Amino acid sequence: DTGVSQDPRHKITKRGQNVTFRCDPISEHNRLYWYRQTLGQGPEFLTYFQNEAQLEKSRLLSDRFSAERPKGSFSTLEIQRTEQGDSAMYLCASSLGILLETQYFGPGTRLLVL
Amino acid sequence: QQQVKQSPQSLIVQKGGISIINCAYENTAFDYFPWYQQFPGKGPALLIAIRPDVSEKKEGRFTISFNKSAKQFSLHIMDSQPGDSATYFCAATLVSSGSARQLTFGSGTQLTVLP
Numbered sequence: 001d002t003g004v005s006q007d008p009r010h011k012i013t014k015r016g017q018n019v020t021f022r023c024d025p026i027s028e029h030n031r032l033y034w035y036r037q038t039l040g041q042g043p044e045f046l047t048y049f050q051n052e053a054q055l056e057k058s059r060l061l062s063d064r065f066s067a068e069r070p071k072g073s074f075s076t077l078e079i080q081r082t083e084q085g086d087s088a089m090y091l092c093a094s095s096l097g098i099l100l101e102t103q104y105f106g107p108g109t110r111l112l113v114l
Numbered sequence: 115q116q117q118v119k120q121s122p123q124s125l126i127v128q129k130g131g132i133s134i135i136n137c138a139y140e141n142t143a144f145d146y147f148p149w150y151q152q153f154p155g156k157g158p159a160l161l162i163a164i165r166p167d168v169s170e171k172k173e174g175r176f177t178i179s180f181n182k183s184a185k186q187f188s189l190h191i192m193d194s195q196p197g198d199s200a201t202y203f204c205a206a207t208l209v210s211s212g213s214a215r216q217l218t219f220g221s222g223t224q225l226t227v228l229p
Binding site: 004031033035040041042043044045048050055056091093095101102103104105106107108 | 118120148150155156157158159160163203205210211212213214215216217218219220221222
């Protein structure tokens with residue numbers, strides 16, 4: 001399967017703990033996006049990478065959140081000192097960056113903070 | 115002015131019927147309008163998309179109608195099938211200052227097609 005993969009698929013953690021999610025984009029895609037989706041809502045943009053450079057961050061991305069994409073391949077999203085409000089589905093998408101790009105989404109990581 | 119409003123929240127249609135989902139936007143800078151389909155436990159998948167210089171686009175049973183002056187667009191699913199039961203999201207996008215093409219999603223419509 002050459003689609004976008006995410007790991008883990010599910011994560012349950014206690015408030016105050018740190019969590020890290022991984023996204024492996026489609027191999028030739030240079031653009032990578034992170035979105036957050038809460039129950040009953042559409043995904044909301046968090047951050048964007050072009051190759052290894054993080055070029056945009058949403059106001060939703062508080063200083064407890066950090067994302068990296070070393071070497072322009074896989075990406076990680078870390079949440080420090082998790083709060084119950086962080087409970088959501090975290091989606092990764094990748095694209096080729098052509099004019100009207102199609103973003104291909106992974107299956108997401110569902111986070112539950114107790 | 116990044117919001118995209120979507121209705122209805124849920125929709126129940128008989129097999130063979132027409133499903134219609136509506137969206138409206140505010141930001142006239144949006145230049146691409148995709149629709150995504152999401153099944154439980156899966157990420158959204160692109161279904162069909164339209165540019166604002168086109169009033170209609172059809173792909174198989176799926177048609178987007180676009181009204182630029184009203185800032186509205188809609189998805190029509192003809193001959194709806196039980197396998198179409200999923201959550202549908204409209205979205206709008208533009209190239210932002212950092213070169214990202216952020217997707218701004220509607221709140222979703224849960225479609226159920228009865229057999």
